[in-house]
Amino acid sequence: MASHLFLCLIFIFVTSIIGDRFFSEQKIRKLGGRAPQILTYLPFGLDLIYEWLKKKRSHLELEFIEDKFAKHSSKSPCPEGQDVQSWTIEATALGRRAIFTVDPENVKHILLNNSNVFIKGKGFHQRWKGFLGNAIFTTSEGLWHDSRRKIRPLYSKARVSSEGTFKMFERYASKVIKRFEESKQEANQEANIQDIFSRLAMDIATDFLLDNSLDTFGGLSQDFRQAYNLAWREQEKIAVIGPRLYPQKSFHANMEIISSFFSASIQRKMCNWTPKEAKTSATFLDELIASGHSKEFIQDEISSQFFATQLMGPTFSWLFFELSTKPEVVAAIRSEIMAVLGETESPTYEDLKNRLPYLNCNINEILRLYPPNWLNFREATCDTSLPVGGGADGSLPVGVPKGTLLATSVLVLQRRKDLYPPITESSPDPNVFAPNRWQNWRPRAWHYLPFSGGQRSCVGQQFSLLMLGFIVCKVLQRFPRFELSERSDTPKLRTGGTLEMEGKVLLRFADTVDAVETA
Numbered sequence: 001m002a003s004h005l006f007l008c009l010i011f012i013f014v015t016s017i018i019g020d021r022f023f024s025e026q027k028i029r030k031l032g033g034r035a036p037q038i039l040t041y042l043p044f045g046l047d048l049i050y051e052w053l054k055k056k057r058s059h060l061e062l063e064f065i066e067d068k069f070a071k072h073s074s075k076s077p078c079p080e081g082q083d084v085q086s087w088t089i090e091a092t093a094l095g096r097r098a099i100f101t102v103d104p105e106n107v108k109h110i111l112l113n114n115s116n117v118f119i120k121g122k123g124f125h126q127r128w129k130g131f132l133g134n135a136i137f138t139t140s141e142g143l144w145h146d147s148r149r150k151i152r153p154l155y156s157k158a159r160v161s162s163e164g165t166f167k168m169f170e171r172y173a174s175k176v177i178k179r180f181e182e183s184k185q186e187a188n189q190e191a192n193i194q195d196i197f198s199r200l201a202m203d204i205a206t207d208f209l210l211d212n213s214l215d216t217f218g219g220l221s222q223d224f225r226q227a228y229n230l231a232w233r234e235q236e237k238i239a240v241i242g243p244r245l246y247p248q249k250s251f252h253a254n255m256e257i258i259s260s261f262f263s264a265s266i267q268r269k270m271c272n273w274t275p276k277e278a279k280t281s282a283t284f285l286d287e288l289i290a291s292g293h294s295k296e297f298i299q300d301e302i303s304s305q306f307f308a309t310q311l312m313g314p315t316f317s318w319l320f321f322e323l324s325t326k327p328e329v330v331a332a333i334r335s336e337i338m339a340v341l342g343e344t345e346s347p348t349y350e351d352l353k354n355r356l357p358y359l360n361c362n363i364n365e366i367l368r369l370y371p372p373n374w375l376n377f378r379e380a381t382c383d384t385s386l387p388v389g390g391g392a393d394g395s396l397p398v399g400v401p402k403g404t405l406l407a408t409s410v411l412v413l414q415r416r417k418d419l420y421p422p423i424t425e426s427s428p429d430p431n432v433f434a435p436n437r438w439q440n441w442r443p444r445a446w447h448y449l450p451f452s453g454g455q456r457s458c459v460g461q462q463f464s465l466l467m468l469g470f471i472v473c474k475v476l477q478r479f480p481r482f483e484l485s486e487r488s489d490t491p492k493l494r495t496g497g498t499l500e501m502e503g504k505v506l507l508r509f510a511d512t513v514d515a516v517e518t519a
Contacts, residue, residue, distance in 0.1 A: 024401070031383055031399030033390035035099060036072045038091040045093030053240075059492040059502050065100070065412055073394065085418065086394020088386065098405040099386070099398065102413040104446035106386045106398075110378055110406060111454030116141070118406060121379030126243060130255065131235040132307060133300030136459070144456075150291060151301060152459050154284050160463045161349035165208070169467060170346055172204050173474035175217040180479065180509045190485045190506040193317050201313035202228070204467065205306045210265045211283040227257035232310075236496040262299050262306075270295065305460065311372040311498040312464050316471065319366040321491060321505050322433040324484045329435060331513070333359050334476045343477055352469040361438035363468055367450035368443075369433055370499045372464075374411040376452060380404045410449045411499065419447050481510040 028034055040048045055064035073086045088101040101107065110118045119140035128138045136147040159165065176196060183191035199216040202225060207213040214221035231254040238246045266285065273289050284305075288298045323330050336358045341347055347356065380400045390396040400406070413419075414430070420441075421427040427441065428434040451458035458464070489503030 027383065027401050028399035031401065032385040032397030033399055035088045035090045035101075035386075035389045035398045036086065036394075038068055038072050038089060040091065040093070044095060045091060048091055049093055056495065059494050061495040062411060062415075062493055065409065066415075068100075069102070069412070086389055087413075087416070088389025088394065088398060090398075096403075096405060097401075098407065099389075099400065100407045100409075101386065101389060102409055102416065103388055104413070104419075104444070105388050107408050107413065107449070107453070108446045109387055110408060111376070111452065111456065114384065115455045117381055117384050118378035119381055120144075120377070121381075123379065123405075124377055127239045128235070130238070130243065130248070130251070131231065132304050133296075135300040135304035137304045137307070147301065148455075148459070150288075150293070151305070154287055155459050155463055157462070159284075160466055165463075165466075166346070166348070166470070168204065168207055169470040170474075172200055172207075172217075173471050175203070176200055176471060177475060177478050179217070180475070180482075184509060184511075188485065188487065188506075189508050190487065191509060193320050193505050193507055194314075194501055197313045197316035197320075198229075198310075199225075200316065200471070201310050205309035206265075208309075208463075209284045209302050209305055210262075210269070211285060212265045212268075214261075221261070223257055224261050227254040228310075230254050231258060232497060239497075258303075259299070262302055263295075266295060266298055266302065307497075308458065308460055309464070312468065314498055314500045315366060315370060315372055315464075315468065317501055317505065318370045318499070319362065319468075319472070320482070320507060321484070321501070322366065322369075323362070324482055324507050326433070327481055327483070329362065330476065330481060333362060333472075334480055337473055337476055341473065341477070347470055347473045349466065352466055352473075356469070356473070358435070358439075359469060359472065362435040363465065363472075364438050364448075365433060365435040368414050368448060369431075370493075371410045371414060371450035372498050373450070373452045373458065374409060374495065374499050376408045376410075378406045378408075380406065410452070411495075414443075414448060414450070419443070479509045479511070480513045482507050483510075484508075 038048060040046075052061075052064060055061055068089060069085070069087060072089050087103040088099065088106060090097060090099045092098070101110075120138065121140060125134075125138050125140070132138050134143065136144060136151055139147060179196050180191050183189060202216050202221075203213045214224060216222070216225050231251055234246075234248070234251040234254070238248070238251070269285050270289055273286065275290065285298070285302070288301065293301075323333075336356055340351060340355050352359075380402055382402050384400045386398040386400060388395060388397070390398040417423075417430050420430050423429055427437055446453065449457075451461040451464075485506040485508050488506040491501035491503040491505050494500040494502040
């Protein structure tokens with residue numbers, strides 16, 4: 001009797017799975033069809049998950065993603081004789097279907113045309129709220145719209161181009177230059193650029209947001225800096241594994257140190273704040289307080305904007321690393337700077353926007369090759385579809401039932417060779433840092449999205465670009481040349497919250513064009 005009951009339960013279980021798969025397949029076909037599938041051979045797609053984690057640990061996640069597109073996406077012949085590749089694929093892992101697309105038409109559909117249908121979702125919020133709270137990065141729908149509406153005016157042109165903002169840039173450019181000068185007096189005459197630009201991002205963020213710099217350049221707040229870096233590393237693991245499975249004792253201890261600093265800075269400002277003060281100083285924090293927001297809301301938003309500014313630290317590092325291997329590019333940028341500003345004059349907003357085009361070619365190129373916001377996840381809130389990616393040639397819609405996970409990567413999108421002219425001397429391989437390409441080429445709409453696109457594009461984009469341009473200007477005014485130390489690592493691309501360097505990158509800075517002194 002017991003054995004018959006057991007067999008009945010197994011039968012019911014198996015038939016329910018088969019039935020669910022049948023009805024799921026019917027719904028997908030009704031909505032549009034499937035994208036090319038990555039086949040897995042172990043239950044719950046564990047073989048695919050293992051392969052991904054192995055590649056990620058080896059800092060080969062980009063190669064892993066590109067390989068999956070190359071092997072599994074649809075290809076169709078075109079009249080010129082070269083196959084046209086579809087850039088949308090899908091897989092099922094842990095019982096959930098996920099679609100990965102880097103097709104510009106689909107990316108636009110997700111991020112712009114149907115941003116109310118494709119949202120961050122509860123899963124993303126659960127994974128990131130411990131680090132960033134209930135703020136603009138982690139929320140969706142009504143909460144997100146409220147945050148965006150309140151935060152966006154704080155990055156107005158008047159604020160980011162103000163005299164106070166540019167004086168702040170000047171202060172921190174001087175601190176960066178001082179560190180580079182001090183490195184010339186050390187035994188190996190080397191500057192650790194990741195360390196320096198990490199300090200820059202932290203100090204400039206807290207100065208701009210709180211009017212209370214961490215002053216890591218001055219040797220202060222090392223406990224905060226250590227806690228933040230450790231919490232960030234743990235948060236990346238929580239985002240992958242999930243908050244329920246990842247032990248968080250040390251994460252919470254580090255977050256307590258971080259929260260205490262933000263809380264104390266906000267509380268001190270709130271206690272001493274007056275409407276008159278807001279009119280005269282009008283800092284980022286002043287305007288949040290003036291708007292009558294709760295302390296909890298202010299702290300969550302400050303934490304989110306601080307995190308966003310940290311994404312620019314690796315961007316500085318990648319730019320100076322790439323420039324260190326191309327002295328002719330450094331010379332060309334410096335020649336432009338000297339013609340516009342001379343040896344000492346600081347750039348204005350107008351200079352950075354319109355009078356230094358070759359500098360901007362280099363900034364565009366580093367953001368093309370290493371976009372800070374390299375990966376986006378969304379979840380479908382209702383039954384819908386993507387416009388392309390299905391069928392034998394990838395030209396048909398892809399069915400997207402409610403709850404389907406979708407991922408897009410501007411890192412992969414911006415390196416797609418088929419979106420560029422044929423490789424020539426003036427149009428090098430898209431995987432190569434080549435700022436001269438921007439002198440006779442411009443990407444089409446939705447082919448270049450370093451700060452994402454659509455309604456959720458980065459609100460601090462202009463602030464980040466101005467900061468990047470200003471610091472580079474001042475450093476190149478002071479140092480006509482720099483190069484990679486022979487003791488430096490060749491960095492690998494570490495994919496996490498942003499695109500960081502794996503390995504220590506050491507540069508030597510020179511006072512003259514002729515040569516960098518050897519230690």
